Amino acid sequence: MTPIRTITTTAVVGAGYMGGGIAQVLALHDYKVALADVDGEAAERSRARLVEQATVFESGGLLPEGAADTIRKNLAAASSIEEAVGLADYIAEAVPEEPGIKAATLRRISAAAPAGAIIGTNTSAIPIGELAQSVAGPERFLGVHWMNPAPFIPGVELISGPDTDTAVLGLVEELIGGLGKTPVRVSDTPGFVANRLQFALYKEAVQMVEDGIATAEQIDAVVGNTFGFRLALFGPFAIGDMAGLDVYESAYRTLEKAYGARFAAPQALVATVQNGNLGLKSGHGFLDIGAADKAALLAYRDNAYARLSQLRTELGQAPGL
Numbered sequence: 001m002t003p004i005r006t007i008t009t010t011a012v013v014g015a016g017y018m019g020g021g022i023a024q025v026l027a028l029h030d031y032k033v034a035l036a037d038v039d040g041e042a043a044e045r046s047r048a049r050l051v052e053q054a055t056v057f058e059s060g061g062l063l064p065e066g067a068a069d070t071i072r073k074n075l076a077a078a079s080s081i082e083e084a085v086g087l088a089d090y091i092a093e094a095v096p097e098e099p100g101i102k103a104a105t106l107r108r109i110s111a112a113a114p115a116g117a118i119i120g121t122n123t124s125a126i127p128i129g130e131l132a133q134s135v136a137g138p139e140r141f142l143g144v145h146w147m148n149p150a151p152f153i154p155g156v157e158l159i160s161g162p163d164t165d166t167a168v169l170g171l172v173e174e175l176i177g178g179l180g181k182t183p184v185r186v187s188d189t190p191g192f193v194a195n196r197l198q199f200a201l202y203k204e205a206v207q208m209v210e211d212g213i214a215t216a217e218q219i220d221a222v223v224g225n226t227f228g229f230r231l232a233l234f235g236p237f238a239i240g241d242m243a244g245l246d247v248y249e250s251a252y253r254t255l256e257k258a259y260g261a262r263f264a265a266p267q268a269l270v271a272t273v274q275n276g277n278l279g280l281k282s283g284h285g286f287l288d289i290g291a292a293d294k295a296a297l298l299a300y301r302d303n304a305y306a307r308l309s310q311l312r313t314e315l316g317q318a319p320g321l
């Protein structure tokens, strides 16, 4: 089965929170999108909701002028999964994160879609290799993991399964880039990158509440105003290299004494420090930030943090928090 080479017509199966947002982004970029849900009525309710929401986004300046009309023109509700995918080049699957529902839906999609149509699942954590077992033609199947709310979060993880054709991965990478998003290829392991990290942090935060160390409100205040603030602009490795890896290593020593081996300094960090690579201050760390870029990076960082602070002041406190 040869996968298609260009994508013009799309379908979204499971038009809830995530599927709806994905459909809005595809439609805004002038792809035809057929929406499918549990039945035609649910798909039509979604279509109407998505157009109405796009109007609100446009009037609030969150989407460009004319966006709601473009989305209205390109979105259509289908009466069944089979009808939605019958002519699609690309199908986004966004049904609930329930392995049985995913498997049954992928079987229906792959039976009804054109032979070369590409199928991207939005699973949050289920390995692609596992889901691929329900897809006829697994070479055209991959993970395309958007974040909520899809119209506004830039990153999309792309995950190949064991059989995914590299041309399919390349084509979807182009599609996602063309939608104004930042695609990042990641390995097929449970939780991929984003959710493995996100859930590790969440677990530790809940543990601190359970242990009476801090309330949920206190933790959110600390995270949102300290390292979480930085994370809006940089990943953990850029932040670590800027902070100094020797500082990280000694902090882990203190944490290990208190909390045991799960907080021991990672071996690769110890080795990097032992080799004299302390991050930006010594020239090398986990990232290879050249000496020529050092001053510019720090100036960028300071400007970005100051501007982000201003933006947060303009936005004010989030309602209810």
Ligand SMILES: NC(=O)c1ccc[n+]([C@@H]2O[C@H](COP(=O)([O-])OP(=O)(O)OC[C@H]3O[C@@H](n4cnc5c(N)ncnc54)[C@H](O)[C@@H]3O)[C@@H](O)[C@H]2O)c1
Pocket: 013, 014, 015, 016, 017, 018, 019, 036, 037, 038, 042, 094, 095, 096, 097, 098, 101, 105, 122, 123, 124, 125, 145, 146, 147, 148
């Ligand atoms: N909610 C998030 O923040 C988030 C973020 C990233 C990824 N995801 C993933 O996206 C997927 C969808 O999550 P969601 O939050 O949009 O869920 P949701 O419940 O909002 O939407 C799921 C939609 O699928 C429909 N559906 C249920 N069974 C179906 C079936 N058999 N056939 C067709 N449609 C069916 C539902 O009616 C609903 O409209 C999940 O895999 C989830 O893990 C969710």
